[in-house]
Amino acid sequence: MTRKIVVLNPKGGSGKTTLATNLAAHYASSGFSTTLVDHDSQASSTRWLRKRATHLPAINGIAAFEKNARVTRSFLMRLPPGTTRVVVDTSAAIAAQDMPELVRDADAILVPVLPSDIDIHAASRCIADLLLVAKVKRREQRIGVVANRTRRNTLALQTLLRFLGTLDIPVVATLRDSAHYLRTSEQGLGLHEMKAYLVREDLATWQPLLAWLEGRFAEGAGLPAASLEAAG
Numbered sequence: 001m002t003r004k005i006v007v008l009n010p011k012g013g014s015g016k017t018t019l020a021t022n023l024a025a026h027y028a029s030s031g032f033s034t035t036l037v038d039h040d041s042q043a044s045s046t047r048w049l050r051k052r053a054t055h056l057p058a059i060n061g062i063a064a065f066e067k068n069a070r071v072t073r074s075f076l077m078r079l080p081p082g083t084t085r086v087v088v089d090t091s092a093a094i095a096a097q098d099m100p101e102l103v104r105d106a107d108a109i110l111v112p113v114l115p116s117d118i119d120i121h122a123a124s125r126c127i128a129d130l131l132l133v134a135k136v137k138r139r140e141q142r143i144g145v146v147a148n149r150t151r152r153n154t155l156a157l158q159t160l161l162r163f164l165g166t167l168d169i170p171v172v173a174t175l176r177d178s179a180h181y182l183r184t185s186e187q188g189l190g191l192h193e194m195k196a197y198l199v200r201e202d203l204a205t206w207q208p209l210l211a212w213l214e215g216r217f218a219e220g221a222g223l224p225a226a227s228l229e230a231a232g
């Protein structure tokens with residue numbers, strides 16, 4: 001069964017590409033047939049994939065931002081048969097009216113947020129758009145926030161967590177500010193593909209996120225509201 005994760009937040013630099021590439025690498029190296037869809041014309045995910053060594057577990061890439069006259073969008077978006085994980089990286093340029101189509105069949109929607117005032121404001125706007133424009137129902141519990149680049153015990157982190165608590169949207173992971181992300185991304189790798197003893201502390205911060213995603217996949221999110229109601 002194909003499971004789809006969309007990483008989204010119109011704020012540049014919040015960690016969308018970092019989340020998307022690390023998730024794709026994690027699923028590929030766990031044996032899933034994985035596709036990474038890049039909706040951003042800055043093509044960061046696509047470049048990461050090009051750097052990835054050929055001996056590593058393969059990830060199929062779709063550069064969804066390419067507008068080639070000979071190749072229709074639907075062709076670009078066609079997934080290889082047997083695809084089990086799709087991770088979608090999106091652009092900072094995404095408008096609220098593009099959101100419904102992007103997230104319609106997503107099992108999970110991840111919103112990375114940095115602990116700063118500007119980013120907290122942008123994230124609340126993004127979540128409001130997801131709820132009101134894209135009509136994602138809270139009870140579907142498809143949206144998860146990832147607090148990113150956090151430093152322990154800072155005021156900014158506490159403000160971020162307090163704000164997220166008021167939204168009734170779960171914080172599914174708190175990732176540290178860590179040099180390992182840049183180092184791995186430069187090599188087309190994911191954190192989970194590094195020697196565990198080198199990245200142990202950061203790997204631990206991914207466990208709640210991966211567990212939450214498994215829960216989403218198991219529950220069969222994205223069902224029409226009617227069947228969710230029928231199931232109680």
Ligand SMILES: Nc1ncnc2c1ncn2[C@@H]1O[C@H](COP(=O)(O)OP(=O)(O)O)[C@@H](O)[C@H]1O
Nearest residue numbers: 012013014015016017018149176177178181182
């Ligand atoms: N947790 C983190 N710790 C340290 N650096 C990070 C972290 N998350 C992202 N970065 C760095 O921040 C920059 C922006 O992240 P990126 O994932 O490209 O954001 P976006 O795709 O939302 O624009 C990149 O250089 C990335 O390596």
Ligand SMILES: [Mg+2]
Nearest residue numbers: 016017040044
């Ligand atoms: Mg990006």
